Amino acid sequence: MSDRYASFANSGPGRALVKRLGLPAPPVLRRYHSGDPLVTGPVMLAGAPGGRLDGPVRKMLTIAGVALDGGPRWSALVFDGTGIVDSAGLHPLYEFFHANARSLTSGGRVIVLGTPPAACASPREATAQRALEGLTRSIGKEFGRGMTAQLVYVAPGAEEFTDSTMRFLLSGRSAYVSGQVIRIGQVSSSPLTDWDHPLEGKVALVTGAAQGIGAAIARVLARDCARVVVLDVPAAGEALARVANEIGGTALQLDLTRPDAPSTLAAQLLSRHGKVDIVVHNAGITRDKTIAKMSAEQWDAVIDVNLSSQERINDALIPLLPEGGRIISVSSTSGIAGNRGQTNYATSKAGVIGLVQSMAPILAPQGVTINAVAPGFIETRMTARMPLAAREVGRRMNSMSQGGLPVDVAETIAWLAAPGSAGVTGNVVRVCGQMWLGA
Structure with a gap:
């Protein structure tokens, strides 16, 4: 589905009119294409005194071929705030971003x-570290021009496990992910990752894969060299077969x-x-009604497909997952903020978040991670059927002033599925262009 307003706003006459009238100006987002470099220019790396991460991040950027000098225009600003131990220590953040905000490229x-904060040595340190969330979320809403801003909490001892997350957040793969807080925990080891073929030798299951977001997930995982099993209901068999044939996968x-x-x-899975x-839990349905008008059947169907089936499938497949296994569930910003007319859907998607957060510590001892992505407004057949006014509000009420694409969700899932993301578990990552309200 095309966004005609965004196309017009990025045309010559459109840019002038949008600026004159003060209308939303959707930027052209920097998305990943095969062969793209990690970043488009040099990266500025700075930090507070006593930080733990300058060395590991500098090493990662050097290995990736990223220039750490040059300027005066920078493709990324990275600040190591792990040395901040009290609120007075927050001032260097102001100095850094005040001085360099205008030097960041589109x-x-x-x-x-x-x-x-839970790993800090004192209440004052925890207070200062929690304050970083307000900083990054605000920067994401201030800088514009397709820029993204994230906070990455790295547990003590996890300093060497940041590569996968840093590469994702710096690259065009994270184009529609902004204002997020990501937590990296300590793990005993993290396998070396072939960044060109990160999922080589892996078998991936994607449910609800016949079209839309599910088909995009299957394509991106196959691009990253996984053998992909795509699953959907028999009624979607023809479309499912097309996806499987396109990626050289297996249809079920x-x-x-x-x-x-x-x-x-x-x-x-075992026999074939x-x-x-x-395991990517993407299958989901909607049966929208206000709760006063909703039938019991509509409530039960959505809870069963969107939530209960994930629990049952996990019960069967977790015993099959090896060390390094990955479970990724698709939630929704509706499960975070709620949505009128979607009590059943929002309940199911909030339950998915609860599933991820409750299972993460249980699965950690066997080296299996579980995370969720929570898409916002994504351009799919489902959103194309929305009333025009609701569709335009969904598109514009975020820091990007536009809807996301299915590939944005898929790229986020591929990052969570990568071997190098072993320290990332129990996270819920919104793919919503940083919604303005509720989430």
């Missing part, structure tokens, strides 16, 4: 690195609400592939 990246027609679906799925490494 589509640039801001990353602030901090210590999780299965209704996940069937009582025998978990055992059938586990048996199919011998294992499963990555």
